[in-house]
Amino acid sequence: MGSLRPPRDWQRLSVCCRQRDAWPAPRRRSPLNRVGVDRGDPARPSADARVDTEADQLARTAAAVFLAPQPITTRKLAEVADLADGTRARTLVRLLAERLRRRGAAMAPVEVAGGVQLLTQPRLADWLVRLLGPASQPALSPPALETLAVVAYRQPVLRADVEAVRGVQCGELLRMLMERDLLRIVGRAEELGRPFLYGTTRRFLEVFGLRRLEDLPSIDQTRSSPAGEASVA
Known part of the structure; x- marks a missing residue:
């Protein structure tokens, strides 16, 4: 398909402007288009078309628990990690805990204060004190x-x-x-x-x-x- 030539004078330009299909609308490309995540591109499956596997859900759950600054409730976890409900979030937390336990990981998700928090294993406390130093507040009398x-x-x-x-x-x-x-x-x-x-x-x-x-x-x-x-x- 040949490209359209620009008009040579203002009269021809005005004629072109009155014809709706004379000039095709320019294709706008967003920054997301330029990095190859255009959801409108038929060559790439959209996010909605991808299968949300248990591995994907587990990864999102682990990331949310890791980044939460305080214990996160299962309801909030389900909302953040895009899970079905709190029950599903609780199931994934238990699965995460079991996998970390089998690997002998240094951390584990623990249910505390009505939520879930990723904590280090108690056996590592002596080494972590070297990094963090003694408690900033004295022990309670x-x-x-x-x-x-x-x-x-x-x-x-x-x-x-x-x-x-x-x-x-x-x-x-x-x-x-x-x-x-x-x-x-x-x-x-x-x-x-x-x-x-x-x-x-x-x-x-x-x-x-x-x-x-x-x-x-x-x-x-x-x-x-x-x-x-x-x-x-």
């Missing part, structure tokens, strides 16, 4: 841990009730635990003065490796555990 435990097991709880259990003033400890994002104010009591009610945070679940509050060990289990094991970095 025994009185702080006791206060935190009272709130965790009795929440929502009043400051007066915490102090009644411990037998000492706990105002400063409660404030410090709130600054560490381990406790928060969850409401007010329906009594004179409407005092604050305290509860734990999502960060509390992350620090102690709990999926939800129901995973807290029973009181009998905590009594049988050595006191030296309770430490928070």
Whole structure:
């Protein structure tokens, strides 16, 4: 097909402009066209035409869990990784965990704080300290841990009730635990003065490796555990 020649004078130009088909519309090419991902190109299958294999879904799931700055819920994971639903996301997380376990990988997806987070294996902690250095915050003192435990097991709880259990003033400890994002104010009591009610945070679940509050060990289990094991970095 020969190319059209430009008109020689303005009269011919005006005639051409009045004829709709005289000049074919120029083909616009976007930056995506130039790198070879034109979805309109029949030589290349569109993204919708490709088969979404389990390997593809697993790769997207692993990438999302890896990049998530905090535990990601299965519902959010399904949305980000373009999965059918949270159930499918949960299945893929378990498959990912099993494959990493078989390979002896340094990391594993762990259910914590109502979501999933990619964590390093505990056995590698001593080596990672060399890279990251010691914890920026000191470990919680025994009185702080006791206060935190009272709130965790009795929440929502009043400051007066915490102090009644411990037998000492706990105002400063409660404030410090709130600054560490381990406790928060969850409401007010329906009594004179409407005092604050305290509860734990999502960060509390992350620090102690709990999926939800129901995973807290029973009181009998905590009594049988050595006191030296309770430490928070």
